[in-house]
Amino acid sequence: MLQVPFIRDNKEAVIAGLAKRHFDAKDLVEQVIVLDEERRTLQSKLDNTLAESNVISKEIGILYKSGQGEKANALKEKTSALKESSKTLTEDLNTTAEKLQNLLYQLPNVPHESVPAGKSEEENEEIFNEGEVPKLFDGAQPHWELAKKYDIIDFELGNKISGAGFPVYKGKGARLQRALISYFLDKNTAAGYTEYQLPHLVNEASCYGTGQLPDKEGQMYHDSRDDLYLIPTAEVPGTNVFRDVLLNESDLPIGITGYTPCFRREAGSYGAHVRGLNRLHQFDKVEIIRVEHPENSYNAFFGMVEHIKSILRELKLPYRILRLCGGDTGFPSAMTYDFEVFSTAQDRWLEISSVSNFETYQANRLKLRFKNSDGKNELAHTLNGSALALPRVLAGILENYQTENGITIPDALVPYTGFKTIE
């Protein structure tokens, strides 16, 4: 959530910045400023009313103590009018504050100045590309065929047990999943991230904290009986570790990593691109999350990008990095880079990681602050990235490492799988 004083002081810059998303913020921004003024006027009226009644209450106390009950009773009558007006003012204030809040929820983050304008994913820019696309033999297959051929993922069985989008991993497929999780976690902890095991169900406040609510309600599974949400990503419980937290400047930077399953309703998704592992209702992901000093957050961002590069390099997967344009950058993010692995058999790129700097946007909702060197409380910056999402990495491995005699396991994973091929 953007901060009102920031909007007030940088009105034109905010509108111009959001225009890069093809988001017309002009009316919203105007309304925010008007409502905020209204809010402050009401607040100060209410404050004055309360101040007056506080003074009278004190007088009454003193009068009673000195035995002047009659005078005290006379004063009591004065307070009833004050009570009435403070009640009305409070109601007005709450209404105004709520309206303002709802407007603020509708404003996405202002993209970083380096983020190019653009409407959709077509305008994302490839900024890096590494790894060799293998020349596959004739008859190479997409991963869903390979999964069946080697009996390592059973989509039909998942259909029976749960429904579409809930695959069952079996034998070496299951082991490979577990290997990837351990491998990613080891890589992340070696890079300084602290491993966390986080809840897979979270409450409403946590969803507001990271911005899943109120916007993306329909994308999450919800247990209405206990009012809990299944996490769509470890970002939600992981970032809410820092909700309502006041840090010391010396605590920064903080990096945590965690493996969780992720649950997404994916309402509205359809078509050939959702086949196999490409899009699932339940999938596994290892996430990295950072809390940073505002001055260092972009260094940290590029550090995360380098870290993910090093993993993909070690797995020897062909990948590219996209700098997302304004229109494709997620609502709360100021800057996002996507990583995509090349799926040779499908002849297309698959997103496997997304690294974002949210600057203060999440921290403002979370109330995540640190005490800066002036002794003032200042909002921290939050960042996160996948390191990495499993299904499409698995798809990439299966497809790119296939041979006529089976699937070769990348060297870096062999210590984790305990086997070198799937045949």
Next chain:
RNA sequence: GGAGAAAUGGCAGAGUGGUCGAAUGCGGCAGUCUUGAAAACUGUUGAGGGUCACACCUCCGGGGGUUCGAAUCCCUCUUUCUCCGCCA
């Protein structure tokens, strides 16, 4: 699931109707001392709104109520602890 107790500042912990935004201790910050550090001593130190800055207002788990006045009394919800039951 049943019974009881509790929830106060970064942490611990006093405070049962008015002068309490809240004693005290720890921690943090600044200083004295020291070559430096530690210890000791002195001072300082909650958050939000508001203001150029003050003033002022709000906040003692959340919400509601009683009262001229609530951390303190009442209702309710949530959470934690103890005991019992159940259980991976």
